[in-house]
Amino acid sequence: MLCRTLLAVAVALFARASPVINQGEGLRIDLPHRRSFTHxxxxxxxxxxxxxxxxxxxKHRQNLINLKANLGEExxxxxxxxxxxAVLPLHLVKRQSEPLQANDAGQEWLGTVSIGSPTGQSALLDFDTGSSDLWVGKSSGCTGCSGKHTYNPSLSTQSVAVGTTFSTRYADGSTVSxxxxxxxxxxxxxxxxxxxxxAVTQMSSLFQNDPIDxxxxxxxxxxxQLHAVPFxxxxVQERVISSSVFGFKLSATESSSLYLGGTDTTLYTGSLENHPITSSGYWQISGGSIAVNGRTVVSGFGTIIDSGTAIMYGPPSSVEAVYASIPGSRVYSATQGLYEFPCNSVPNVAFSWGGTSWSISADNFNLGLVAAGSSFCLGALAGVDMGLGTNVWLLGDSFMKNVYTAFDVGNKAVGFATLA
Structure with missing residues (x-):
């Protein structure tokens, strides 16, 4: 029953995911909505x-392992x-092996990718600016790939076995390899x-109830980890596209899309505010500040823009200072770095990197009621030390849904613009 349910979900996603629209020499790919943290x-x-x-x-722990192997700790x-x-509590490990409701599965921005030639083999992949490897399930001998779209190398005349192995571990103790x-x-x-x-033959149980392949x-x-040039x-290197830029518009209520080979100028107004990246591997920019209701609370931090996560994360002491500036806010979970605030007075929280102040909308800052009938809501900013650096923040789509975001490989910059 579970496999049939997952297959139905995946088929539905294929039906609505990734229509492609050519605009000039770029390409827009429509993405399904990311599901929320709200019941x-x-x-x-x-x-x-x-x-x-x-x-x-x-994920970012593995990134650091890869960065150390590729470039060294310097x-x-x-x-x-x-x-x-980080290991999940036992009750959540068990939960991953049980069927979920349709609105419980997945936290990704999905697009259809085709692998192989002459006939492409389609798969739903998560477009993730917070990692660099590409992986999909293998058609034969894959544990955990039931109900997934997989890759069969024997069906492609262009397939070449490299002779190495990919492996990464997930929080339920299982692996993708x-x-x-x-x-x-x-x-x-x-x-x-x-x-x-x-082409993995072992897929983590965390993906069992998730439509991604x-x-x-x-x-x-x-x-x-593959030591390979990312997609x-x-x-860009093969000159398939004329622009070294890709752009995201993410939204919980409107259509979302990824644009390859430039930006979709119909989705934003004005010009992009560009900031040079400061990291060897991440989409990381410097000089960040955060203001609450117009008053700057923390400044001078680095920021990684990661489409592969939903929550915004900052150093625990800095996030504590942010919520101390929000009247009525209080700790919800100290272990998870989560805070709650009065629902009837959502704060104006805004990030800046020396230019425009980019505000988080009330809907995007609110992850839901603490409990049914409560007057308190959960904030989308959590205080968690990700190990990425003393003063490094990680902004996921709770931030990205408020701006148009452009990633420029050639000029090594991240740009933001006002949504149309």
């Missing part, structure tokens, strides 16, 4: 937030270190030849 009755899903934080922590941010692996291949990878009408990726990382090669950078 149907408006209350906050605490368990989902725990899982999200553990997945995010371990490439780390000041104060960054590889911390102990398998052999590495090179093949043709298509997104819409753009094609990367000789793209290196993993894999991940497509969009950060830089120095974060790649978008491959497009």
């Amino acid at each position: 149907a009755n408006g209350t906050f899903d605490f368990n989902k937030a725990i899982i999200e934080t553990a997945r995010t922590f371990n 490439a780390f941010n000041e104060g960054a270190e590889i911390r102990d692996f 398998g052999p590495v291949y090179r093949d043709v990878v298509n997104v819409g009408t753009v094609v990367a030849t000789g793209q290196t990726f993993a 894999g991940i497509l990382g969009m950060a830089f090669q120095s974060l790649a 978008f950078q491959n497009l």
Whole structure:
């Protein structure tokens, strides 16, 4: 029953995910909405937030391991270190093996990717600016791939086995691992030849109730465990696209999209405010500040923009200072760095990097009611030390849904613009 349910979800997503629209020489890919941390009755899903934080922590822990292997610890941010692996509580490990409601599955922005030639094999992948590897399930001998769209190398005349293995561990104690291949990878009408990726034969149970078939990382090669050029950078190097920029519009209520080879100028007004990146592997910018109701609370921090997570994270002491500036706010969970605030007075929280102040809307700052009938809501900013550096913040789509975000590989910059 579960497999049939997952297949139905995946088929529905294929039906509505990733229509592609050519605009000039770029390509727009429509993305389904990310599901929220709010139950149907408006209350906050605490368990989902725990899982999200553990997945995010371990993803960036693996990034640091990869960065150390590729460039050495001298490439780390000041104060960054590889911390102990985050493990889910036993009751949440068990929860991953049980069927979920449709609105409980997944936290990703999904797009259809086709692998192989002459006939492409389609899969739903998460476009993730917080990682750099591409992986998908393998058609034969894959544990945990039931109900997933998988890759069969024997069906592609361009498939080449690299002879190495990819492996990464997830918070439930299970892994994603398998052999590495090179093949043709298509997104819409753009094609990367000789793209290196993993076809995993072991998929974490965390993906059992999730419609995604894999991940497509969009950060830089120095974060790649595969030591391979990431997909978008491959497009740039192969001159498949004329612009080295990709852009996101993310929304919980409107259509969301990824634009490859430029930006979709119909989705924002004015010009992009660009900021140079300061990291060897991350989409990280410097000089950040955060204001509450017009008053700057914390400043001078680095910021990683990560489409692969939903919650915004900052150093615990800095986040504590932010909520201390919000009247009536209080700790909800000290272990998870979560805070609550009065629902009837959502604060104006805004980030800036020396230019425009980019405000978080009331809807995007609110993760739901503490409990049914409560007058308190959960804030989308959590105080968690991700090990990324002494003064480094991590902003997911709770921030990105308030701006148009552009990522420029050639000029190594992140840009923001006002949504149309």
